[in-house]
Amino acid sequence: MKNKITYLILLLSLSFSFFAQQPSPENTYPKIVGYMGILHPITTWSADGTSTSNFGSSYTIGFPTGINILKSDKIGFSFEFVPTIRSENGVSKVNNFLFHPGVMFRFKHGLTLVTRAAFETGGRYGFTPVLNKVVKKNKHSNYFIAVPLPVRFGNDKPTSYTLGFQFGVGFF
Template structure:
């Protein structure tokens, strides 16, 4: 009789540990990063960060994963620009979007973009987790912003981002 109780207890413990070890959805994660626009191109000019000026953004966001494969993300990015010795926050970007897990640590983020500078557009982003820990992970990303509006020509930018998710 004691052996049956032990067997039942063992089955229950095994079953309950497998339930609790699984990720439950929705799953909420946060992140913080540093983003450097590398080059921006429009019909009138090509500008290069670190040469023509220095610009940096600080993407901060929340991801809500509906399942292992798809989620929603909301990001806010204050941008600072130093041009000829004068630095200031020159823009605040609101960046909602959809997340698609591509496998092997890669994620695609398709974001809409609404800037306080009056510009708007889309930003496709390819993200790669490079180190995963128990409570955090480190990532690199390549954002490709396309912007319109505010009496400026359409522009395309290539950026590099790295950060931590938790």
Template sequence: MYLKLTFFFAVLLSSINISAQTTYPKITGYFGIMHPIVTFSSDETTVNFRDYYAVGFPTGINIWKSQKIGFSFEMVPNIKDDNGTDKVTNLLFHPGVLVALGNGYTFAGRAAFETSGRYGFTPVFNKTVFKRSSCSYYAAVPLPVRFGNDHPATFTIGFQFGIAF
């Protein structure tokens, strides 16, 4: 009897690939640098690095429910230097849904709530560029759409890179 149970458990354990298993929910964190490249509105088109310099520092936590879907909460302090005056212009609260697309690509659909009074949504297309055992490096293209605060609607194309751990 004990020999049969031992054999059964030995076969069962040998069929499981322990190194490939991940327990869900899986929690990861990240930090990045985001540069808006160009912003379009009905009033004007502005270009970062030419008209001003703006940078954001996205910091967040991802909670993966499974290998394919997760939830993310991100906060982004934004700094702007315009005509030699620099200041924190905004803090963005950025919750969203994560969808793994395969081959290191992820889509994040985020709601956007800014302390400047603006709101909207941000689709983000993300790619893991280098994957290491303790961290990953990524590049992303955020596409923020914003409304409110007596300003015209805007659409921005940005570039983000960072580290996930």
């Protein structure tokens, strides 16, 4: 009886070690990845004129953080949250929070087009197409740059178009 238990334990140990050593497939889907970055608005155009606030008397910076659910090598869904801080006249504060869900269209060479809806606590809403490029890929992370083009409506203000620059790191 003692030998049977020993053989059973040995067999189970070998089975677990066999399965543990099997390489996992490189791209299994769905896959969940996260990222964080820094966003710099460059220029905003509206009926009120052109604003380059980050090159004048104030500075605005956003901190996009999100989760991507990748369905395949070609498509995914993204949930992004962006607190924005504005510094002006020696006073800085969180002046907006953005919920930014969207669909990701992934292309070769690390390019991704993200089509996002936009809902801001400042009362504005709209959409944001984002062109994203992975510039360095590591085993468990990557570094990317992105160009967001926010279009906003509402809150008794004219429609605005903004050009921004974003860089960040993705984790998987």
